Structures are given as structure tokens and as C-alpha cells.
Amino acid sequence: MQLTVRAKRYRRPRSPRCNRAISTGIQRSSMDPAVLREDMVDGLDHALGGLDEAVGMAMRTVPRHAFVEDQPYDNRAGDHAGTDVLAPRTVARLLEALAVDDGDDTLVVGVGVGYTAALLAELVGERHVHAVDIARRLVLDARRNLQRADYEGVLVDCRDGADGLPEYAPFDRVLVEASAVRPPRALLDQLAPDGRLVMPLGTPEGTLVAVEADDSPEGYAVVEEFGSVALAPLLVDGEQAGGVTRNRTEREDREFAEQGYFAPTGWEHEWIDWDDRLDGGRGHRRR
Helix, strand or coil, rough: CCCCECCCCCCCCHHHHCCCCCCCCCCCCCCCCCHHHHHHHHHHHHCCCCCCCHHHHHHHHHCHHHHHCCCCCCCCEEEEEEEEEHHHHHHHHHHHHHHCCCCCEEEEEEECHHHHHHHHHHHHHHHHHEEEECCCHHHHHHHHHHHCCCCCCCCEEEHHHCCHHHHHHEEEEEEEEEEEECCCCHHHHEEEEEEEEEEEEEECCCEEEEEEEEECCEEEEEEEEEECCCCEECCCCCCCCCCCHHHHHHHHHHHHHCCCCCCCCCHHHHHCCHHHHCCCCCCCCCC
């Protein structure tokens, strides 16, 4: 399968409003949110050298202030309940890479505040959007935000993202809003024929790629690259904010203490069998 790099899109002329920067830091809460959305999208269209028309229309429609309270239309990242809130520019890049069509069954791994899921609801229809997150607090907040923004048809569940959502598979598109060294095998297995999975590969700053499942030893092929992007790593159970400490971690702490071993910071990562976790116990083969 041939690897391609997406060509730069033609950029439509900017509107007069675009001359106002979208991240000035000026408090504009008294302005009409629709005007602020127009400013945001016009700025993204300029910054990205052209924005996909359907993605731009979705971003002009979804009320981001229902998901982000502090200056929601500024192009900046934020934080909510221990998770990163992606900047609008990053969200736009992810959605352009995903390249959805109307009616595509789509899974979002890492629902966050629910904004990306709402944009996908505009693009594919809310009944076709499914989202999971490992943090129960985020699941509840995303459900509330989506209902407030009138996208209550989006399904949001509390799951380990690496396991996907097999009950609703197959998916035409899977978007992972977290980085990993390779796509989790369970997510590849849940792709429909000709389905596409988009995520950053590599940490701490990875390359945003689109992959398709195949019969190679790795189980996938990179079909498109979209440049570098820095997203938080895909979490295991117990690492999420407010998560219950894993029993096995407590056991390992005790075993190390009994051995009289004073481990340096980060030793616990050596106990995670990433090959087994990402491959669903299949035993990843390296060439």
C-alpha cells in the first residue's frame, strides 16, 4: 500500500472579520457567540492554509462555549478535570485527517469535554458517533455538555480506550485523541473494511497518521501522514485523574519494599506489558 502525504489545500479568501486574531486574550464574552465562532474558523482557515469546508461548517455550528467555559473561541489548549482540552486548531487537524463522510460510524477514544464528538455529530449524524473515556468524571461531563449543546444522541461510555467499543463495531472511522507507539490491536480489529484509524504515533511528540488494518505482522499500514502533533499518552486503568489505584501497583510496591529496593521515579512503567496491552494478548511480533 502506497504511503501518501496530503497536499496543501487551496485557501479561500479571508473575510474582513478574519483580520482579528482568534487568540488575542481579550475578553469578548459579551459578543455574540456566533460571531466569535466565525472569527475562530476564519482564523483557522488562514492559519492552516485552508480548512476543509465540511469541518469549517461544523465548527461554525457547534457552540464551543457549551463545552469550554474559559474563552472558548480562543485558539488555545486548556485543562479540565485532569485532561487536556485540545485547541481548536488541533481538533481541526484531527478531523481533516479522519476524512469522514455522512453516515460513517465513528468511534472517538478519549472523549474529553465532548467537543470533538459534537463536531463529528454534525459531520456524520449524532447517532453514528460513539465515544469512550477511561475517566468516569469526563464521561459524565461530556454527556452533560453534549446534552446542553443538543447532541444527546451521541453515545458516551466509560471504557479503557485501548479496548474500543466492540458492541458497536465495526467502525468506518476511529479517532484516538491520545498518542501511543502503535495502534491498539483491538481498535484495528473493530475497523470496518476500508476503515481508517487516526492517531499520533510516538511520544512525547508524535506524527499524526491515518492507518488501515492489514495482514502484515504489525496488523496495520500507515496510509497518510499529517505532520507532528503532541497529545497526551493513552492511559492505562489507574492513571486517569481521580482513578482508583490499581491493585497490582499496590502489590508491586509491597514486593519492592520487601526486597529493600529503592526504585527511581518511573520504575512502575517497566511493569506494564505494553506489547500484551496494545495487541490484546496476541503477542506482537517484531520483524
